[in-house]
Amino acid sequence: MDSWVFWFLLLQSVIQYPQHVGDGLDEVTHLRMEERAKFQEQKKIQLEWEVEQLVLTQSSTSWGHLLWPALQPWQVWPFAGFLVLLLAAWFMRRKRSHEAESTDEEEKEKEDEEEEEEETWSYDLRWLLDERIQWPVQDLQTGCNRTMALIDNFTSVIGRALTGTFYPVLQQAIGFGSAFEGWTSREEEVVYRVLIPLTPPLGHTFHVERDTDQQKPGRNFRVRVELECSCPRHHQGANPLCFLHHTDVVRRRTRQPNLLDSLCTGFYLDVQKTVLWFCALVRASWRRLPQSRSWHLVLLGSTRSCNLRLNNDQESFLVKVLFGVRRHTSDIFITSRTRGARTPSTMWPETYAIAETKFFRYMARRVPQDSSHLRCLQLLACVLARKDFSIHSVKTIIMRLLNTIPVTRWHRRYFLLQLSDALEQLRLSLEEKHLEHFILGNQRLPEEIRLPQDVKRAKPPNLFHGLVQDPATHALAMQAYLDLHHRLARVLAYGHF
Known part of the structure; x- marks a missing residue:
């Protein structure tokens, strides 16, 4: 199992570890908490299996290869800070939850606890995306x-x-x-x-x-x-x-x-x-x-x-x-x-901008309501320095992922996975100095996006053609990619762009 899976399971095991029962609780509560501990252990085993399956299904992509560059010594502390903040938020939420549970009826307690176990991870990710990160305020x-x-x-x-x-x-x-x-x-x-x-x-x-x-x-x-x-x-x-x-x-x-x-x-x-x-x-x-x-x-x-x-x-x-x-x-x-x-x-x-906008609207009707694709694109666009490489290159990668990954995999709970996919595709494209245009020559677009025959049959141009001709520009682009990793880790840790 790669390094990211280790970190993920370590974090999840801490989140799902059953709380100790105080001496002052009655026997019924003891039994209920023991049952809950068994349920949590089953959930943990299931989660481990699901994570391993996700890793195996990534053909050329692994979390270890994707996020480990962001965890080099000069970036460990921001990522560690992000983990600490995530854990702190969970413990505070757990404390408030236990205080509320002491005043509720047993049946309501049991229902709330079961829902809480199912929603803990999605809540923490929602806290990261909606409350921790200071997104641009634009209606x-x-x-x-x-x-x-x-x-x-x-x-x-x-x-x-x-x-x-x-x-x-x-x-x-x-x-x-x-x-x-x-x-x-x-x-x-x-x-x-x-x-x-x-x-x-x-x-x-x-x-x-x-x-x-x-x-x-x-x-x-x-x-x-x-x-x-x-x-x-x-x-x-x-x-x-x-x-x-x-x-x-x-x-x-x-x-x-x-x-x-x-x-x-x-x-x-x-x-x-x-x-x-x-x-x-x-x-x-x-x-x-x-x-x-x-x-x-x-x-x-x-x-x-x-x-x-x-x-x-x-x-x-x-x-x-x-x-x-x-x-x-x-x-x-x-x-x-x-x-x-x-x-x-x-x-x-x-121009192909009208077709691209129409593609995003088409995908908006198909992806889950709580989709992460625009969050991925906006996060990358916000941390991307203007002179590194064009935002349109990152947008092209997101469009290609949208056109290949099943729409159900764009739910918010897969945000980090999709973010890593985008980073890996950007890295591979920079190393190969090749990124094909999304519209020109694309035979896999939805039918409602109408293209002239010469556009359909055209050879897709290479958006990174300039990197082939200029080694110095290519070196700067690779350094910009490393800087992007660093800025992204700081955003996840501190919430500031």
Whole structure:
């Protein structure tokens, strides 16, 4: 049995060791406590067997390999402190429980004791997760609801103002990112990200073209805008103006520029022009929104997104609005997000964030109500230094575990086990310098997450490709992993990030 199992059984044996019966108790109580001791011994034997089975079923993962690096001499005391705190909490709870038992009836006592034996470990873990660790205080659900209400009001008011024009049509916004997935990092201000899909206006069509420049990272696209022919032979029974063949006539009669004249560079939709256009509409329509009566709006400068900061006397929140074009009828979009410092204004990088958020929502309906997957992700994100490696790498590992481990194993009582699995997968990925993208090329996603065929069949890119090319960066990443272990042990011991 590995080292972690020894520590676990030692802790559990202390927790379940029967208390001595004082001389002042009656014979009935003596008998009852003896029966309880036998029951506890049976529970202990069963627990030992279950722990051994868990260890055996971990193919390449063991608690000894995972957590023992965190128990090196420079980290022993934080972990020991965590054990002492856990034991102290248990003894205090046991003392309060015995004081209460002396005043209750025998039948109620027996029921409470049986429930207590079953819930002792889960209570101690709940105490660790909910009371000991000082999690970031954020009401994410309220923030998400408030954000979606704001953006929906904007698109509704702006949509009415754009009636009869030839600007892109704003579709219903989609929330995505960590806040809409239910977790956040403590070190950063919560940013509520939304994507507004764009569709072509009357008389126009969008054609998504893949950028063939291999020098640029990732998959990038451009949106070619074309005027649509509406000649009578194509529209039986009608005699509309043809945008393609009578461009000047349409422009003169409607007094509106077509999309090629307004938001395009050449024949391609321009990100920067689109962002400036939307920000101007936001500024002009703000006073028509009900939120303007209780919030102050500040538009923050950005060339590829519209960033809104809203504040009042009590609080503030930040909303980042991106724009995108849906690929076919899938959950994959090409968006206005940046791809480095010199992203061309006509480049629309492909994003998988909407599909990832949809995956988290899908799993939220399947895992136990008291699931630990978001706690694992948030704990790792909070102790992860920003410059070590991206939080998205840790998120990718959690998504892969969610997609492979049975959903029942994500109950809160398995929190430490899932946390160790995530750490082990991160260690192996760093050592091998290889971590595959979760969405691209994944053939095992739930059916409700819709992917274009080229995304399904794509070769998954290696998120740690940079470690292969730069040994110095790889060495820093491995050291960062050891630091992550150290910070994680301190959090478990002291409760502070």
